[in-house]
Amino acid sequence: MSESPRRRRDPETRRRQIVVAAAELIIEVGVSAVTHRLIAGRAGVPLGATTQYFATLDDLRSEALHHLVTEVDAGIDGIRTALEERGATPAVLTELILRGLADARALEADRAVVTAAIDDPQLRALARRWSDRMIGFLVPDYGVQRATAASVFIDGVLWHARIHDQPLDATLIEGALAGILGTESTTTSD
Numbered sequence: 001m002s003e004s005p006r007r008r009r010d011p012e013t014r015r016r017q018i019v020v021a022a023a024e025l026i027i028e029v030g031v032s033a034v035t036h037r038l039i040a041g042r043a044g045v046p047l048g049a050t051t052q053y054f055a056t057l058d059d060l061r062s063e064a065l066h067h068l069v070t071e072v073d074a075g076i077d078g079i080r081t082a083l084e085e086r087g088a089t090p091a092v093l094t095e096l097i098l099r100g101l102a103d104a105r106a107l108e109a110d111r112a113v114v115t116a117a118i119d120d121p122q123l124r125a126l127a128r129r130w131s132d133r134m135i136g137f138l139v140p141d142y143g144v145q146r147a148t149a150a151s152v153f154i155d156g157v158l159w160h161a162r163i164h165d166q167p168l169d170a171t172l173i174e175g176a177l178a179g180i181l182g183t184e185s186t187t188t189s190d
Contacts, residue, residue, distance in 0.1 A: 015053045017043045022064035023071075027108040031061055031116045065116055068109040069126050075106050076133055088141050090177035093150070094170050097157055101167045111162060131155065142181050149180045 021043035025034045036057060040047040054060035079096055086092045100106060110130075117123035131151050138147035153176060161167040178184060 011053075014043075014045060014049060018045060018050055018053055018060065019063050019067050022060055023067045023109075026061070026064055026068065026112045026116075027105075031065070031112065034061060034064075036060075062122075065113055065120075065123060066126075068113050069123075071109050072106065072113060072130065075100070075103075075110075076130055080133070080137055083137050088138050090174045090181060090183055093154070093177050094174040097154060097173060098167060098170060101158070101161050107158070107162065110158070138181075146181050150177060153177065153180055 018039060022034060022039045025038055025042055029038070034057075036050040037047060039060065040050050043049075050057075050060060054063065079100075082096055083092065113123060114127050117127040134151045134154065135144070135147045138150055142150070157168055157173055167173075
């Protein structure tokens with residue numbers, strides 16, 4: 001009777017599974033509701049694996065939040081590329097906002113990080129970086145004040161959609177951006 005060889009686990013893969021599971025749970029239930037038990041269950045690993053790879057639950061939560069930051073950064077890179085290719089017009093910005101609002105996963109990742117950033121100075125710096133990047137994309141065409149105002153407005157549009165469970169009308173968004181940026185809107189208002 002031969003024994004089957006013991007399957008060797010890849011520690012980096014298991015660690016990554018745990019981080020991804022924690023990130024998913026943070027999106028679903030919030031940072032404060034995430035526990036070792038929930039994470040282990042989602043990752044399909046023994047409960048002890050979460051403490052084997054992370055000294056504390058806070059360390060694991062932090063790693064998961066940084067995983068979400070990486071996801072959001074990738075979305076911001078896509079916005080930069082689109083603005084470089086098509087121009088930072090109110091119409092293009094509106095289209096990008098509406099496309100972003102349609103991506104539930106990205107919206108939830110952004111919300112999770114931003115709400116956690118309220119109490120975490122390191123995360124706050126990362127979340128602030130997103131606004132700073134958006135401002136940086138707009139400054140060459142509109143100057144610092146208008147770019148800052150547009151970035152604040154865009155943040156407001158995203159949060160408004162989350163609170164009201166539906167996005168604002170594209171015409172309203174584009175018209176407001178045109179007013180903020182001092183340009184002409186390509187759409188007509190009511």
